[in-house]
Amino acid sequence: MGINIIIGYILMFIGAFFFLLSAIGLLRLPDLYTRMQAATKSTTLGAISSIIGIGLMREDILIKSIILATFILLTAPISGSALIRAGYKAKSPMTDKTVVDKFKEKEGE
Amino acid sequence: MVNLANPTLLVVIPLFFAFLSIIVSSFLKKLIKFVPFIVSAINLVVIYFIGVKVLGGSVVIGTTAGLNPPYIINLAVDKLNFIIALMVNVLGLLISFYNIFYVKEEPTDKFHILFTLLIMSSSWISVTGDLFNMFVAFEVLSLSSFGLVGYLRSKDSIEAGFKYVVLGILAGSLILLGVVLVYAQTGTLNMAHIASKLYYIGSLEKLIPYILIFLGLAVEGALFPVNSWLPDAHPAAPSGVSAMLSGIVTTTAIYAIIRVTVTVFNYSAFIPYLFIIALLTLFFGEVAAFFQKDLKRMLAYSTIGQTGLFVLAFSVGTQSSISASIAQMINHSVSKAVLFLVAGIMIEVAASRNIDDLKGFGRSHILTSILFVFAALSLIGIPPFFGFFTKLAILQSLLDFPGFLGYFAFALVLIMAIVEGVYFYKVFKILFAKGEKTFGEENPWLVAAPFILVLILVFLSARPMNIINFTYDTAGQLIQRTTYLTSVLGGLK
């Protein structure tokens, strides 16, 4: 068992952990905006970590794994950003704990 | 040497032109309107070469991918295929000519490309020898007619188009499901190969795939009760398209039903059911047509009735009845095409689809109206027109149907002939009545296509028995099956 396999599995399971974390966050957090935090950050890391981990274990898929990971790293924040803005425009409710909304002031102008 | 007697050309050449057209349309848009005409003309040349062989009694096979069936898709032309393909392209040629002058709403280039595809797909269905390939061709047919039905973008055509689309997609899905189940049953998709494998399978075991394919084809084939989209859709399209839909598309679908029922499934057990379905189709179509005030809608319902008529004859299942059925198909296609084309002229001149608004049209447009009258008389089956002889042949064959039902159908056909006669004569009456309205000039080029079609009708009427004898041979070849199967599967085993 090579070192790559061990690192691979470790990364894989880190990925799985963050996926799980993201899923829990989705359920526990109070509103769309806070859930997005979990959704975007944890899922991205989960995916990247998993994919790179798996890629390390088989060289014939390694390069594609890197491509994939890069792609996700690049696009996940974009789609996350688009979604959260869309949710805001669609007046998805905010939690009571929200302290400030500067965007509203701007949009309200 | 290149062998032109190859049915693949009937599909490929139109496609070549269609793809070329979309490029050319960007800078030479005016040329596109000739494409469907050219395409069907070339197809007719190919059909001529095929016809020479087919009439000699052989089945012309077109292979693809340089291998032999059943491992590749093959096209096959026997006499029945030949008749249908000939009809498709002759009507396609004339209707395209009509369209050159008729279609004015933009985007005309796309209209003509879609029309090319309609001709192409009808030809395709009429020559393919592969069940899944038939489904694909069928989809091209459906989609091109969806586009053409919605072409005018009026409220009517969009609504009619949407209903047509939903039922058409459902129909396509049913056919696909059926074809897939056939594959599950036999492990092959080649019609002849399936036929040879289904030979040993009991009739009940064939029911499910058959009924799915049948029902799917019945939607396009205007059979009751899945034809309710038709009276909306046919009138909503430009008249050239209506002519093609009523004259060719329904016929092609019925051809497909015949091919599937006889050649592929060899399904005599289904005949009584088909007989009843056809009876209902005939009845509903004709009675509904009786009440229409909209000329094109009336013609559309009449199409349903006529389809019922020739499917009724087919479902008797004897050689003479199938022969009568094919002959009536020819009669209906030609006559109905004339009727829709002339209706198109009338509607354009009168600026209304209401029959009553055509009062006195025949007085100022005698030739046009006489074309309408001739075609209608042939459709109703008034002697000495061809339709009369086909009606005779149908009536004769109906008496061959065992039991009471045969006589019942016989009587119903006659009664429906009265109903059909009455509503067409009502149109004649209005056309030649004295009216206050003055009608503008028609474009004389528009009359050319229906005129030639009526000449064809006159020719058919002059030699009715030659045609019926040929369809009799055709029916013989169809029923006998072995020629078709061995021609296709000759290379196997």
Place this chain on the structure above:
Amino acid sequence: MIRKIVYGVFILIIIAAISLFISNYKFGVDKMDVGKYYLDNTVPQTGAANVVTSVTLFYRGFDTLGEVTVLFTAALGVAVLYFMGEKKRKQKLQESNFVTKIGTRVVFPFILLTGAYIFMHGHLTPGGGFQGGALIATGFLLLYLAYEETSIDRKKFYLVEGLGGLTYVIMGLLGFFMKDSFLANVLPNGSLFNLLSGGIILPIYIGVGLKVGSELSNIIDDLMCEVKCEEAGGEE
């Protein structure tokens, strides 16, 4: 309510009948008749690594030609339905998400590249002309999402579309003229797993890829303009 139940029961009956039918043809047992032939002969006859591709494009290539045509027809149909005449297409600049906008600019060429990669390797991988073409169109969809004012040059797209279709037909006709059989393989098979293998599959897939890509983009163009024009107060 009764209606719902009745139709529910009807549908269940139909499902039951089909299930009953299928149960006679044991699941998991190959019905391979022609299928076996393909598995055994694909490599010698076509040189393609992907048997499915060789079936779609070679043995059943005539189907795929139809499939290309179906899409072509649908695109034409949509174009007809959304035809707007010589009237200038009204476009309202909608404020789009900055992130999306700029992200799109970066991602778009990569999507096109990937699309090309997919249709170029159709004979080796599960990809192919349709998948690659669809991906290319996805790129254009993205562009439309980010930039409301996007309007592709239809003439160029029609050119690509037509050339793609002609490639297919002409490749087929070459077979017809040289071997009296449409779509007969007239190109060398090449060596397995190489880009230049699979005979006529590669050129056809390139054609299909370009065609599908431009066709779907045309559809998107029509549909998106429809939406935009409506927002802009409609036309007609």
Place this chain on the structure above:
Amino acid sequence: MKKANYVSKVVFETIVLFLTWILLTESFATSELIFGFLIALVISIGTADLFTEHGLAHLNPKRLFYLIIYIPYYLYQVIKANIQVAVIVLSPSLPIKPGIVKVKTNLKSDVGKLSLANSITLTPGTITMDVQDDELFVHWIKVEDESVEGATESIVSPFEKFLKEIFS
């Protein structure tokens, strides 16, 4: 950084795409390279104006250097962010104090601003909601400072110093 001319943009994009092609095909076979180059070139010709503003200028060694440094820094921030999320999500009391704040950036380049926005999104507690000119609206799960200056200081500055080097 200056706006580049068209050729520069095309060349730059072709290089990037061609490299990507090689990665995708994982092959140096001649046919693949030729096809890849042609495809990359064709795409570049069509999309160069869209893809980049500065063209070959991106390949300036200094900028590449900062880019290479920036990547591990960025990954570090990502991991830190995820740990923070894990803490929040997994703690029974859900210690949040969400809000949307406004921050300002000095970056001028669009891609630069995009990188900033993406960085903000993937890093601790913040998601970019919108970018309008030099203002960014950021959803912050634990608002520490509502003022523009304060927020900018804690959200933007960690990245801006790198991005400034890469994109200006």
Place this chain on the structure above:
Amino acid sequence: MNFSLLMILLTPFFGGLLAYAGSALHKSVRNIFFLIFLFLPFVELYQYANKTIDNFYYLTVLGQNLSLGINSLSFMLSILFALIFLLAGIFLLFEFDKSDDGDLAVLEFSFLEGAVFGVLFARDILSFFIFFELIAVLVFFLVGKGYKDAHIAQPKYITWALIGANSMLAAIMLLFFKTGSFGYSEIAGYLSTAPTSIVLTTFVLFAIGFLVEASTMPLHVWAPITYTEAPDSVSVVLSSVVKKVGLYLFTLFTFSIFGLNLFSKIMPKIFGSPLILYILQWVGAFTIIVGTFVAIVQEDAKKILAWSSIAQSGYILLGLSLGTSLGVAGGLLHIINHSIFKGILFFVVGGVIYRTGTKDLSELGGLIKKMPVSFIAMLFAIIATAGIPPLNGFASKYLIYEALIQNKEPILLTVALLGGTGSFMYVYRLIHSIFLGQLPKKYESVKEVPILMQIPMLVLSLLALLFGILPGIPMYFVSKAEAFLGFEPIKYNLTGFPEQSGLHAVNILAISLALTGGFVVAALIFYLLPRARKVHQLDNYYAGEVLTEDVKYNYSFGFYSFFDDIIRPFNEWSVDKIYEDFTGFVKTIGDYLRRVYTGNLETYVSLGIIVLTIFSLIYILGGVLW
């Protein structure tokens, strides 16, 4: 020269086309072609005067040769019809002189003659049908060129014509199915041994077709309005030709193809006739009585003629269906006679309309001085219609009465005689309202019809007189036709009938001379005796009021109003009820159909799903229904 039957048949078609083409040059070219080709058939038919020809094959259908032939019966009728066509053709040219329908009318009219020849020459059940259908099509279009309500007449006519045609077609196909042949002789051979049910079914189906065209009750519904609204020349043809074609076919089928022996064999006899013929006698009687009395109360000149024509069909049917030599002779002779005198009536009325523009009796009157020739012609015609010597109506009615006496059928005889009285009432009404009484001011300038238009009525009037006093001339043909039909021809001589079984001797010439003598004497007395002062029409007073021009002092309106009250409900029932019932029936079905074509997508889809469900059930249940 030798003219084949096909050539004769095609002559009118050819002539029609030529005339139509000629109309492009000039109207006179058209007219000359038209008339020449209407005349040609006489020349061509001449050689067939004494020939019976069969089996001239001209077309092969369903493996059978269709053939033409001619015999004494069809020869007689083809000469008669050719004459009517020629005369009506002349009239037609005037009638359509100013109309732009003339060209098409000429074409269709010529074609109609060809189609009529076709029916007469047909020697198989398919040929006659082909031409019979063609007649219907042409009549449909010709009728449409008539008066303002022609558009109501057209659908009625064609509905009934189609019912008749398809009924016949059913019989034709049933017989073809059984025999594999269309030929009259093969069919006759088969029928002689066929099961009763087949014989009855096919006979009834054929009879419906024939009697629709013959416009006997209750299949007459289309006739009154069609005869009324058709152009006058077409009304002549309808009444004198087309109706007779139906009756010809009825004769041919009943006596030659089915045959009395066959009927006698399979059904009981009543009053000496097989049951089915006896029923038809009653149909005839019913037609006489209803037709006559409805005719009496009409206010429209052509409508009177129409109902009269229906009533006269009743006489012919009654005579024919007696099935005796005498009865058939009466029926056939009445076919000839009625064609002639009804032709006169339509020509005269047509002429009056041509000059005055109205056929409403209440607006007409006093035309005797303005149109004396027409008056004389009509006088001849009404005498013939009433069946009074010396005009031709007498001989045939006499034969029918005698045949009824011979069969000992007192009730039917009463009916027939009553009809005779009734017919006197309506024809008197006609001549009175048109020619006698007060001349409306607006018709002061009316002139007699042009001389060419007088020719048809004069020719027919002379024929009516000739055949009236010398019944032997038509009887020459009738007796030959009878012989062809298998009857022993009744004895006749030039001036009447000698004593023979069932028939008292009668010399019509003598009776006519006596009657004419009496008339002359009466006239002499009238003119020789001193006469009252001649008063101008307006130099008079009425119930104490001085008459002005707008007051009518003679009854030309509501002439027989007391009758009207009795007839009216019956009249209303008979005219439209059946037609409306038929359309009502179709409409009811239509309403059910609407539930299928609802316009609801859901319905459309669910119908297909229901079918799928049915077959799924069949499959699941293991093909219980299979």
Place this chain on the structure above:
Amino acid sequence: MKVVDLIYLGLLAFATILMVVRLTKGPDTANRAMALDTLTTLFVALFVFFAFVFGRSFYMDVAVVYAIISFVGVLVVARFIERGL
């Protein structure tokens, strides 16, 4: 498949279930879209995992295409939420 692989698969499956809960619960379209976004990302990883487990490298191509399409898909949905079609 080894046990570790199965465990990994199990974890992912569990995460999937939780995400599907959010997907069904909503409460609004934006929340569902978000859940869908996370799911698709997870599936990309799953594709890679299958490519690894079944030893068929071409699954990676599928994963790439899938990633692209789901990215665009989310943007479409976002646009839809923001302004309707």
Place this chain on the structure above:
Amino acid sequence: MIFYISALLIIGIGIYALIIKKNLIKIIIGLDLIETGINLLIVSIGYVNGKTAPIFSKGVMDANLMVDPVPQALTLTSIVIGASELALAAAFVVLLYRKYGTLNVRKIRSLRW
């Protein structure tokens, strides 16, 4: 078998939506479900437990380990066809919405006899 049944159930749900649902979009979704179900069915027909996709690659060269390629080829074709159909159907829906101002199919029935 479970694949078959679930595929068929998806088809059934699609048909049900077609009949019961009033919303045009849902009808389109119904059509989509039917097509998806059929595609699933096709693939299940070709699927054999323990065999792999019919793609040769380095190391996987044994044709006997591969499933029937035909159903997969058919699926590919049918997917594209289905997508084309749905695109056109959607185009019609958008136009219908504009012409009738409603997505309720029960209100779109100006055409009837």
